[in-house]
Amino acid sequence: MLYAEIGSLPDDLRSEVADFVGFLKQKHQLKKKIKERQIGGLKGSFIMSPDFDEPMEEFKDYM
DSSP states (O other), rough: OOHHHTTTTHHHHHHHHHHHHHHHHHHHHHHHHHHHOOOTTTTSSOOOTTTTOOOOOGGGGGO
């Protein structure tokens, strides 16, 4: 049924439908890539100083 509808369109509109289908495919692939990310993927790639949360000497006057 959908093929018949698309087939009944003029050539320029069929071209627009083809462009839209390409857009939808790209959009779907992008969503798929985003879903493949895993939480904690960067774990261990950097180390924070043990005193990271401690107040800095430079800001003691403001505290």
